[in-house]
Amino acid sequence: MSVEIGQLLPREAYLSAPDQVAPMLLGKLLVRRLRGQMLLGRIVETEAYFGINDPAAHAFSGRTARTEVLYGPPGHAYVYTIYGMHACLNVSCEPEGLAGCVLIRALEPVEGLAEMAMHRGLHEPTLLTSGPGRLCQALGITRAGFNGVDLTSADSEVQIRGDGWAPAEIAITPRIGVNKAAERMLRFTVAGHACVSKGRYWKPPL
DNA sequence: AAGCGGATCGTCT
DNA sequence: GACGATCCGCTTG
Numbered sequence: 382m383s384v385e386i387g388q389l390l391p392r393e394a395y396l397s398a399p400d401q402v403a404p405m406l407l408g409k410l411l412v413r414r415l416r417g418q419m420l421l422g423r424i425v426e427t428e429a430y431f432g433i434n435d436p437a438a439h440a441f442s443g444r445t446a447r448t449e450v451l452y453g454p455p456g457h458a459y460v461y462t463i464y465g466m467h468a469c470l471n472v473s474c475e476p477e478g479l480a481g482c483v484l485i486r487a488l489e490p491v492e493g494l495a496e497m498a499m500h501r502g503l504h505e506p507t508l509l510t511s512g513p514g515r516l517c518q519a520l521g522i523t524r525a526g527f528n529g530v531d532l533t534s535a536d537s538e539v540q541i542r543g544d545g546w547a548p549a550e551i552a553i554t555p556r557i558g559v560n561k562a563a564e565r566m567l568r569f570t571v572a573g574h575a576c577v578s579k580g581r582y583w584k585p586p587l
Numbered sequence: 588a589a590g591c592g593g594a595t596c597g598t599c600t
Numbered sequence: 601g602a603c604g605a606t607c608c609g610c611t612t613g
Contacts, residue, residue, distance in 0.1 A: 446598090463604065
């Protein structure tokens, strides 16, 4: 048995509204078990998406086959394909019946960097997992393999754990790449961290 | 340093 | 039939 890192986040951690869960997840560890090895990254950037109140959210237009996991119990992976080629990882939150999720946008790669570099086809550490599509590629997370997976189970190949580390300062900005509800301050980052995604759509103030 | 467009396809109108 | 919660490479200044 491999030595486990930190403590698995319980389902109750995801019961709150997404704008509460998103900052809470900063500093937590995203753990991917793959072919007997462990790929590990610290979450440094998240975004909150609500349900029917949030025009930018997939759940906005109601319950469909695609958004089913968003309406299910909290703590499960919602993985979708964007622009036909990239996977993005979300964690469902709020009680069953209410849609809401947190998009994991960037990690600081901690362990398994060589394997991540293989998946990504490059080795610059700040480019391995700094973006929602990038981190899924680095960790080998696909929609087919992981949509609906329980992230709170010790048996899952993707888990979220806490080791007690928390950011000294959190910076809050508008969400990246959304055209609707673009003014809402729902993106949370570890202030000043080198692995936060740059994003072509948002510039830091002066 | 910043801006553009292409790749590529599931989902919803 | 259009449009993305993106990424990358190429162009321009």
